Amino acid sequence: MKARGWSRARRCVQLSVVALLASQLAGGGFFRGTLSASTLLGIPLADPLAALQLMLLGVSPTAHLLLGVALVSGFYLLLGGKSFCGWVCPVHLLTDLLERFPGRESLPRLPLKWKLGSLGLCLALTPVLGLPVFEALSPIGALGRAIGAGALSGAGLVLLILVAELFFARRLWCRSLCPLGAIYSGLGRLSPLRVAFEEKRCTGCRRCQKNCLVPEVLEPCIGDKKSRVRSGECSRCGSCIDACPTRALQMSIHKTVEKKEVIS
Amino acid sequence: MSEKPRHSRLAGAGVALLGAAAAFLSLGGRSGNAFLLRPPGAGEPQRFLSRCLRCGACAKACPYGSIRMDETGLAGGELGTPVILPRQKPCYLCADLPCVKACPSGALDAQLRDAKKARMGTAVILEREECLSLKGLRCEVCYRNCPLIEKAVTVENYLNARTGRHAVYEPVIHKEHCTGCGICEHSCILDRPAIRVGELQPESENLYEG
Numbered sequence: 453m454k455a456r457g458w459s460r461a462r463r464c465v466q467l468s469v470v471a472l473l474a475s476q477l478a479g480g481g482f483f484r485g486t487l488s489a490s491t492l493l494g495i496p497l498a499d500p501l502a503a504l505q506l507m508l509l510g511v512s513p514t515a516h517l518l519l520g521v522a523l524v525s526g527f528y529l530l531l532g533g534k535s536f537c538g539w540v541c542p543v544h545l546l547t548d549l550l551e552r553f554p555g556r557e558s559l560p561r562l563p564l565k566w567k568l569g570s571l572g573l574c575l576a577l578t579p580v581l582g583l584p585v586f587e588a589l590s591p592i593g594a595l596g597r598a599i600g601a602g603a604l605s606g607a608g609l610v611l612l613i614l615v616a617e618l619f620f621a622r623r624l625w626c627r628s629l630c631p632l633g634a635i636y637s638g639l640g641r642l643s644p645l646r647v648a649f650e651e652k653r654c655t656g657c658r659r660c661q662k663n664c665l666v667p668e669v670l671e672p673c674i675g676d677k678k679s680r681v682r683s684g685e686c687s688r689c690g691s692c693i694d695a696c697p698t699r700a701l702q703m704s705i706h707k708t709v710e711k712k713e714v715i716s
Numbered sequence: 717m718s719e720k721p722r723h724s725r726l727a728g729a730g731v732a733l734l735g736a737a738a739a740f741l742s743l744g745g746r747s748g749n750a751f752l753l754r755p756p757g758a759g760e761p762q763r764f765l766s767r768c769l770r771c772g773a774c775a776k777a778c779p780y781g782s783i784r785m786d787e788t789g790l791a792g793g794e795l796g797t798p799v800i801l802p803r804q805k806p807c808y809l810c811a812d813l814p815c816v817k818a819c820p821s822g823a824l825d826a827q828l829r830d831a832k833k834a835r836m837g838t839a840v841i842l843e844r845e846e847c848l849s850l851k852g853l854r855c856e857v858c859y860r861n862c863p864l865i866e867k868a869v870t871v872e873n874y875l876n877a878r879t880g881r882h883a884v885y886e887p888v889i890h891k892e893h894c895t896g897c898g899i900c901e902h903s904c905i906l907d908r909p910a911i912r913v914g915e916l917q918p919e920s921e922n923l924y925e926g
Contacts, residue, residue: 516821583765605787606790
């Protein structure tokens with residue numbers, strides 16, 4: 453029987469983030485901004501990629517940005533890096549829901565590494581165009597503004613992603629194109645929060661991989677019997693844990709920093 | 717694997733798409749778009765665009781709801797940047813500048829402490845033929861509503877040449893004091909406002925008065 457604990461918890465957190473963004477429409481004063489930069493109960497929060505682009509533009513960072521980036525980066529460094537994607541990002545929530553459409557299996561999954569390219573492109577173009585390129589194009593920001601300010605001018609970007617994912621490739625944006633995902637994937641590689649694998653309990657049914665949004669991250673465990681998921685691409689969503697009938701997978705904290713065993 | 721050719725085709729399409737987006741952004745940015753009224757402290761358009769994170773905190777901080785986030789498109793990298801539409805709601809120059817304080821990135825310059833020193837743009841009587849005051853009527857609504865009355869707008873009177881016996885009371889804008897808040901444009905009683913906020917006009921070097 454499939455457990456639902458992690459999936460439910462994750463959906464609750466995702467919806468809470470949407471509610472937090474939407475609270476601005478209702479005039480709630482405790483959260484202000486989008487996921488690029490915001491203030492939550494007076495605490496500054498800022499996205500590391502946004503700050504990085506401003507640095508490349510030669511803008512000296514404000515106290516808000518410095519503290520915000522430190523808090524946000526520290527948080528995701530502890531809690532799994534791409535957990536931002538899996539648990540917080542509203543674009544991921546939409547593409548999650550898209551994955552429930554029938555017939556998704558026939559579509560390809562594109563390489564995870566492409567988003568390093570789009571990160572590089574964003575950072576290279578930023579000083580050339582004199583714009584924080586990702587902020588000017590970000591569907592995450594556009595969706596945040598749509599939810600938080602009712603500003604629908606960027607909704608087309610989000611729609612474009614959904615259409616592309618519906619017809620061309622599974623989870624195209626989150627897997628292969630999002631430059632912010634590339635940043636958090638890097639943080640995730642250093643994070644102590646991991647999915648641990650107990651070989652003795654595994655029956656090799658591979659239900660975990662069928663439920664995983666990034667199935668290749670589980671391959672070293674199931675295939676090569678590694679004791680934990682080492683890839684930064686794991687969003688710590690817990691779907692594999694829910695899917696495992698023999699409880700071979702657990703969320704766990706590892707104190708030691710991972711040895712260099714990078715998988716693609 | 718059979719997916720390989722499909723990968724490379726998609727890769728090509730992706731790169732092309734990104735390239736097109738980049739070209740679009742740069743093209744729009746250089747072509748000198750129509751004037752956009754930004755919140756106080758934004759400064760030069762290019763300076764502002766390079767610092768704004770498009771987070772909307774300024775819009776949420778504005779007590780009047782003057783700042784809008786959905787007036788700009790993808791061109792020129794302006795998507796999601798804050799804009800004031802004076803005809804709908806102008807900037808009321810809050811003394812404590814909540815929008816500037818809310819800006820996380822410094823795109824709205826925190827050095828700006830006095831709202832009356834804001835330079836968002838400069839008001840101009842664009843349609844002189846339509847302006848009621850210039851027709852010789854005692855309208856002067858823009859003058860009365862200006863938060864810097866007698867500084868940014870004064871009324872100069874002279875003989876009404878049309879009648880030969882009345883006076884014209886002409887609202888005159890003094891760009892060295894005009895904040896570009898748009899209250900004049902907002903309050904103009906004409907359907908199409910005769911006075912409008914446009915691009916910031918630099919102060920003259922040799923002013924005849926202080």
